[in-house]
Amino acid sequence: MNVTVTLNGAPVTDDVTPDTTLYEFLRAHGCKSVKCGCETTNCGLCTVWLDDAPVLSCAVLAVRADGRSVTTLEGLQDQSARLARCLAEQGAEQCGFCSPGLVMNVLAFERELAGRVPADEEIRRFLAGNLCRCTGYMSQMRAIKRYLGCPDPGAWPGAAGASGPAAAGTAARPAPVPVAPAKEVPTHER
Amino acid sequence: MSANDKHSAPVCSRAPLTKPAAAHAYANEAWPATSSFELAQQITPELAQVSHPVVKKDAYALLAGKPLYTDDLAPSDALVMKILRSPHAHARIRAIDTARALRVPGVVAVFTHEDVPHTRFTLAGQSNPEASPYDRLILDEVVRYVGDEVAFVVAETKRAAERALRLIRVDYEVLPAVLDFTQAKDNPVVVHGEEGYEVKAGWINNERLRNICAQGGSASGDLDAAFAQAEVVIDRTYHTKACAQAMMETFQSYAYVDVHGRIVCVSSTQVPFHIRRQIATALEIAPSQVRVVKPRIGGGFGAKQTGCAETFVAFAAQRLGRPVKVVYTREETMTASNSRHEMQMHVRLGAKRDGTIVAIDLDTLSNTGAYGEHGPTTVGLSGHKSLPLYGRALATRFAFTVVYTNTMPAGAYRGYGATQGLFALESAVNELADTLAMDPCELRVRNLTREGELMPQYDNQVLYSTTLERCLRRAQEMIGWNEKPLVRDMGDKVRALGVSLAMQGSCILNVDIGSVDLRLEEGGFYVLSIGATDMGTGCDTILAQFAAEALECPVERVVVHGVDTDVSPYDTGSYASSTTYITGAATLKAAEQLRGQMAETAAGWWGVDAADVRFDGERVFVPAVRADGTVDAEAAPAHEMALAAFANKCVSGGRGDALTAHAAQWSEFSPPPFMAGIAEVDVDKATGKVDVVDYVGVVDCGTVVNTNLARVQAEGGIVQGIGMALTEDVQYDERGRMRTRSFMSYKLPCRQDVPSVRVDFVPSYEKTGPLGAKSIGEVVINTPSPAIASAVAHATGHYVRTLPITPEKALFGEEG
Structure with missing residues (x-):
């Protein structure tokens, strides 16, 4: 079937089988930022915009995009730069594999907010479908809150408490206590 | 409850205990005042x-979605591999009919166990010789868990491969299976009875015909005497389940044959040098015929410390002479790779009523699944990286058994057995605190191992x-x-x-090796070549920080390159929490060496003693000296050259060399x-x-x-x-x-x-x-x-x- 899509602003036409997903279509047309993490619409890695609304491209057939516009991170390099900086300054990209999907969804969220500053729980809810296994989400939250202009984004590099060693505990260091050596010693090879 | 009715178990009798090592000499040193x-x-x-x-060196490329991962880099004409998997937990393949599959347009080949070499190997990414038994073939006549590989289809397109998969007919002789790991030892079902099985490390005390992959233990102090002093004994059994590492990037690899006829495998792996050995062993070819390249990795958490499909694509590429790639689905990653080892841990914790822990006895049973990757080693950490928290106990004992079952093989997962052991021990300590109505924090403070003390269950190391x-x-x-x-x-x-x-x-002491090459390049920058594998953790960046610290320059001046086994210096890989400690130390050593080379070189040019040459990161110089021999920092230096000019001079004029330092680190x-x-x-x-x-x-x-x-x-x-x-x-x-x-x-x-x-x-x-x-x-x-x-x-x-x-x-x- 012939499909014509406006991909990142340029028309693309291709002959696809009816079961081709938008994810497959986009990868085949060079949009390698679009990743697949689960195939079951749980992870958010394949998030792209279909007519400016975020969709999971692994669950959209390519033919559904016929005559419509699709935006991937390849088409938002300038628009995503400031968010990228907020994330990078927190180390929040880590392995980076979930980053493109997250960036696409945060930018969609930002547009939906239209300048309004969201509450934390609202951010978490909107982005709940963007899984990340590396970061535990906290650094992403700090970065996104900063990006969206939320008050108190939390620990920021250079800010007090962000990195300084905490001086806690007052117990004096006791004298070494001899301990009987092991009778048997384990092998630590691994 | 009294102590005496709780410690009747005999001293570990299943297997000889490993040999004792001498207490470390440092234990006798006077402890520093600070x-x-x-x-x-x-x-x-x-x-x-x-x-x-410091911001990660690759951060902006990753955040811009650049094509940097294995599947992004695979050649567009790479053939696609799909894998037929066993629907049975245990079966022998009587026959496979691939004729219909081969007729599907676009299908290039179908491989079965009859096509592959018959040398067994392990997928565990471990130093040679591996502790994990050689219990695998690329494809085997016997399948040992639901998901085990039965056949490979290689085709021009994914769809053709998927269609062909459905047309392969397999005649299985279904065998009884052992699924419950508590019933595996001495079960009539033997998971590994095959010929060609090989144990490379005798200390694992393998008894495979009893389904025992490994067994052993270690002890410190007189356990019975220590329990006799206990006024309270917590006697409990804890059970941790298999868990999926669930890194966002599934397993993916591709392989091709290069201009010299060698196999090149590009893979999302934490252990490129170990993968090189696996491919050479499995394909029965010389290690010199294999090159492994690691691009960016979308997370590992230990999953990628075990080989996955690298040998499959290497084999297919070798046979077909064309690039072959495999990208695992999430379902394959969940069901047919590796997970955390499920463990059952029996803890006996003896203490005084004041909360003083006097004795700990830990017995761990671990399920390694159908194959033994990391089985013998993960289990050790359940004891050796939990018991030393409370090294003041009068006596501790740790015993372990690792069994095969017909479930998905386990492997490495962040924490590597320590996670399991600490759930058991720390839960028991919490139950002790509650039993004694003590604050669990105060109870711990009373028992912690202190600085300068020996840790008997930790290779007798000093803390x-x-x-x-x-x-x-x-x-x-x-x-x-x-x-x-x-x-x-x-x-x-x-x-x-x-x-x-x-x-x-x-790190793994006396096993892990990290090495780096550090070069001063024309123009005045450094190339740090590493074999350690950044899997998203940022080790490329932190190693550059070490180099920059020692070379007194910004991190940006250090370019980091890795990993390609043909080019990168040897590194056992990024696992066992070792990269910072081991490869970081190697980087510092290399930087010091490079500074020495720079001083020698400048001294030769200027006719001075190398000891008088200084480097402040930006310039190489010899400071002016006053009449009394002291350095005069105010005066113009006797000799001075900016770093870039110095680096350029090293390689100009038809002589010289880019200064290169190499350093390796291991640790006791x-x-x-x-x-x-x-x-x-x-x-x-x-x-x-x-x-x-x-x-x-x-x-x-x-x-x-x-x-x-x-x-x-x-x-x-x-x-x-x-x-x-x-x-x-x-x-x-x-x-x-x-x-x-x-x-x-x-x-x-x-x-x-x-x-x-x-x-x-x-x-x-x-x-x-x-x-x-x-x-x-x-x-x-x-x-x-x-x-x-x-x-x-x-x-x-x-x-x-x-x-x-x-x-x-x-x-x-x-x-x-």
Whole structure:
């Protein structure tokens, strides 16, 4: 079937089988930022915009995009730069594999907010479908809150408490206590 | 309960114990007057590049979605491999009919066990000789779990390959299977009875015909005498489940034959040098005929410390002479790769009524699944990286058995057995505190191993650096421990606190090797070539920080390159929390060497003594000297050359060389990092649902090399640990088919599940580590399970001893 899509602003036409997903279509047309993490619409890695609304491209057939516009991170390099900086300054990209999907969804969220500053729980809810296994989400939250202009984004590099060693505990260091050596010693090879 | 009726078990009799080693000489040294905490406070503020929040070198490319991962880089004409997998937990293949599959347009080849070499190997990414038995073939006549590989289809397109898969007819002789790991030992079903099975490391005491992959133990002190002193004995059995590492990038690899006829395999792996050996062994070719390249990796967490499909694509590319790629689906990654080892741990903990721990006995049974990758080694950490927390106990004993079953093989997963052992030991310590009605933090402080003490269950190493007590105090302060009761009724919910400590190692001592090449290039910049594998953790960046610190330059001046086994210097790989401690030290050594070479070179040009040549990062110079021989910093230097001019001169004029240093590091120490974690949970009175409303973790990883990345490691590890504690559970049906095949049925924490995770650091200064550093990568996953289990017990009165802590278990108890 012939499909014509406006991909990142340029028309693309291709002959696809009816079961081709938008994810497959986009990868085949060079949009390698679009990743697949689960195939079951749980992870958010394949998030792209279909007519400016975020969709999971692994669950959209390519033919559904016929005559419509699709935006991937390849088409938002300038628009995503400031968010990228907020994330990078927190180390929040880590392995980076979930980053493109997250960036696409945060930018969609930002547009939906239209300048309004969201509450934390609202951010978490909107982005709940963007899984990340590396970061535990906290650094992403700090970065996104900063990006969206939320008050108190939390620990920021250079800010007090962000990195300084905490001086806690007052117990004096006791004298070494001899301990009987092991009778048997384990092998630590691994 | 009295002590005497609780310690009747005989001394480990199943297998000979490993041989004792002499106590380390350092134990006799006078202990320094300055603590590692004070040292850290003195030294760390002096650092210019280390202990700073440096942005990862690859951050902006990753955040821009550039094509950097294995599947992004595969040649567009690569053939696609799809794999037919066993529907049976245990079966022998009588016959395979591939004729119809081969007729599908676009199908290039179908391979079965009849096509592959018959040398067994292990997929465990371990130093040679591996502790894991050689118990695999690329494709085998016997399949040993549901998901085991039966045949490879290689085709021009994914669709053709998938179509062909459905047309392969396999005649199986279905065999009885052993699925319950507590029934595996001496079961009539033998998982590995085949010829060609090989054990490379005798110490594992393998008895495969009894389904025993490995067994052994270690002991310290007189256990019976110590238990005789105990006034309270906690005698419990704990059970941790298999968990999926669930890195976001599934397993993916491609291979091709290069211009010299060699196999090149590009793969998402943590262990390129070990993969080279696996491919050479499996394909029965010389190691010189294999090259392995690691691009960016979308997470590993240990999963990629085990080979996966590298040998498959290498074999197919070799046979077909064309590039072949395989990209695992999430379902394949869940069901046919590797997971955390499921373990059952029997703990006996003897203590005085004042809370002094006198004896600990730990017996671990581990399920390695159908193949033995990392089986013999993960289990060791369940004892050796839990018991040393309380090294003051008069006696400890640790015994272990690792069994084969017809379930998916286990492998490496962040924490590597320590996670399991610490759930058992720290839960027992929490139960002891509750039994004695003692504050669980105070009980721990009473028993902690102190600086300068020997750790008998930790290769008799001396503990040089720890701030664990301060970490615990800081965690208490952060959560408001002293202002809150352990349990509070909130109406519909009960809110409660629970605590846990954790430790890990910083390398595999006397096994891990890290090496680097460091070159001064024309133009005045450095190339740091490494064999360590950045899997998203940021080791490329932190190694550059070490080099920049020693070379007194910005991190940007150090270019990092890795990993290509033809080019990169040898490194055992990124695992065992070793990269910072081992490869970091190698980097510092190389930088010092390079400075020496620069001084020698300049001294030769200027006709001075190399000892008089200085380098401040920007210029090489010889300072002016006054008549009395002292340096005159005000006067113009006697000789001076800017770095770029110096580097250019090294390679100009038809002579010279780009100065290159090479350094390797191994270690006879593996200093433990420590962590204290406190969970604050809400348990719903009606449903039993457990919400972690706040979690604080405080880490002693020695010098915090990159303050950002260490924080993210800790936050990420805690959330993975929360998943293990509450929802993550690899489950099978009664026929051995995995139920948890996707993220629909295997629940990872999403951001709504973890509203607040707070991390802080109390660095010690580890004198054997590079600029005082230890490790961070693994220790951070170990506290959540025991801390949350204890909080739930405080809330409900139910100790959940089998993970995960489901609402049913929380509400009704495990006997429910």
